[in-house]
Amino acid sequence: MLTMPIPEYLQEILDNVHDNTSGEVADYIPELKAADPNPLAVALCTVDGHIYSAGDDSVEFTMQSISKPFAYALALQECGTEEVFKTVAVEPSGEAFNELSLDGENRPMNPMINAGAIAINQLINGPDSTVEDRVEKLRAYFSELAGRELTIDRGLSDSELTGADRNLSIAHMLRNYDVIADDAHDAVLSYTLQCSIKVTARDLAVMTATLAAGGVHPITGKTLLDARVCRLTLSVMASAGMYNEAGQWLSSVGIPAKSGVAGGLIGILPGQLGIATFSPRLNPKGNSVRGVEIFKQLSEDMGLHLMSTEQVSGHAVRSITQDGDTTYIRMQGAMNFSASEAFLHAIVSHEFSGDTVILDLSRVLTFHPVATRMIKEGLKRIRDAGYSVAILDPDDVLPDFTFSDGTLCRQLS
Numbered sequence: 001m002l003t004m005p006i007p008e009y010l011q012e013i014l015d016n017v018h019d020n021t022s023g024e025v026a027d028y029i030p031e032l033k034a035a036d037p038n039p040l041a042v043a044l045c046t047v048d049g050h051i052y053s054a055g056d057d058s059v060e061f062t063m064q065s066i067s068k069p070f071a072y073a074l075a076l077q078e079c080g081t082e083e084v085f086k087t088v089a090v091e092p093s094g095e096a097f098n099e100l101s102l103d104g105e106n107r108p109m110n111p112m113i114n115a116g117a118i119a120i121n122q123l124i125n126g127p128d129s130t131v132e133d134r135v136e137k138l139r140a141y142f143s144e145l146a147g148r149e150l151t152i153d154r155g156l157s158d159s160e161l162t163g164a165d166r167n168l169s170i171a172h173m174l175r176n177y178d179v180i181a182d183d184a185h186d187a188v189l190s191y192t193l194q195c196s197i198k199v200t201a202r203d204l205a206v207m208t209a210t211l212a213a214g215g216v217h218p219i220t221g222k223t224l225l226d227a228r229v230c231r232l233t234l235s236v237m238a239s240a241g242m243y244n245e246a247g248q249w250l251s252s253v254g255i256p257a258k259s260g261v262a263g264g265l266i267g268i269l270p271g272q273l274g275i276a277t278f279s280p281r282l283n284p285k286g287n288s289v290r291g292v293e294i295f296k297q298l299s300e301d302m303g304l305h306l307m308s309t310e311q312v313s314g315h316a317v318r319s320i321t322q323d324g325d326t327t328y329i330r331m332q333g334a335m336n337f338s339a340s341e342a343f344l345h346a347i348v349s350h351e352f353s354g355d356t357v358i359l360d361l362s363r364v365l366t367f368h369p370v371a372t373r374m375i376k377e378g379l380k381r382i383r384d385a386g387y388s389v390a391i392l393d394p395d396d397v398l399p400d401f402t403f404s405d406g407t408l409c410r411q412l413s
């Protein structure tokens with residue numbers, strides 16, 4: 001059986017950032033201040049439900065602000081866009097996450113800052129909901145997205161509530177302007193419990209993949225959100241997900257994202273995949289230092305920048321057929337990360353027979369550099385498993401035929 005190179009690649013990325021111990025864990029919540037700063041994890045989940053991860057991928061941590069886009073999506077799904085827009089705007093604020101601010105119509109600027117998130121939390125489960133019912137609705141919904149029962153870290157929320165003066169002032173401000181109707185203490189309790197739902201990097205990757213896939217859960221295939229809700233959520237994440245670092249983030253990494261003060265970071269590439277990292281030390285803007293580094297590398301290596309103008313492909317593996325002792329793998333379209341992942345996934349799940357494998361690129365249009373590396377790596381692994389491999393490339397779309405070990409792949413004319 002062949003092995004999948006993506007986890008090895010993810011491990012390499014973790015090795016590259018491992019020694020960067022700059023930044024500080026969040027210190028305004030006592031339990032977070034005492035947290036282990038060392039865990040490091042990365043996880044990906046494609047819209048087809050293939051999950052890859054490396055590092056401390058099963059260590060649990062609290063979602064904190066990463067809960068905001070998911071709560072926003074649920075509010076949009078439950079109440080509709082119009083009502084949600086009446087309560088919270090969609091403009092980047094350029095301010096710190098806990099700024100006391102409203103726009104000209106007395107609405108929080110966006111759902112990614114605390115003012116917006118506290119207001120969004122209050123929309124869940126109707127105006128008459130108790131705090132416990134509202135939080136249970138969120139917990140159950142997040143669990144469905146993650147594909148397992150998530151729990152709440154009540155020790156953490158108690159610890160946060162001992163010093164929640166800032167969020168209480170925000171809630172009082174919201175109540176003063178009739179943005180929320182609940183008692184300020186209940187509003188902050190409800191929001192803080194939402195922030196204290198525990199996840200792993202793998203959970204977050206699966207949760208984000210539903211947003212990437214227009215609301216269809218990558219593993220159960222259930223439709224959990226409307227595609228328009230996902231689009232709107234991703235748009236707000238793109239413009240305001242990284243607080244006052246949002247502009248710089250969009251330029252350098254180029255994917256909708258959200259960070260949390262416990263050290264989690266999620267990113268979503270529409271139509272392709274969800275990504276999550278975990279590393280608790282934060283930069284002065286409140287974003288995970290090593291998480292940001294990992295995302296920069298992934299975006300660069302995997303061609304994930306949303307503003308890049310390359311075509312997105314689908315159904316990249318046209319067919320795998322057998323003719324005597326020869327297996328033909330026919331690829332089609334633009335070869336990007338998803339296309340190469342589909343190729344690798346197809347070959348590791350295929351039972352090869354005979355003695356020769358031919359990769360047919362006659363219907364392939366373009367090769368992103370990541371696809372050149374990944375597809376050649378897959379071919380090399382087939383060769384190393386004992387097959388004679390060759391590439392049919394009548395239009396010369398593959399830039400070179402050299403494997404990572406310096407040997408040359410046979411080309412058919």
Ligand code: GLU
Nearest residue numbers: 064065097114195260261
């Ligand atoms: N519960 C945290 C707060 O409201 C979340 C902040 C964050 O993750 O950015 O202060």
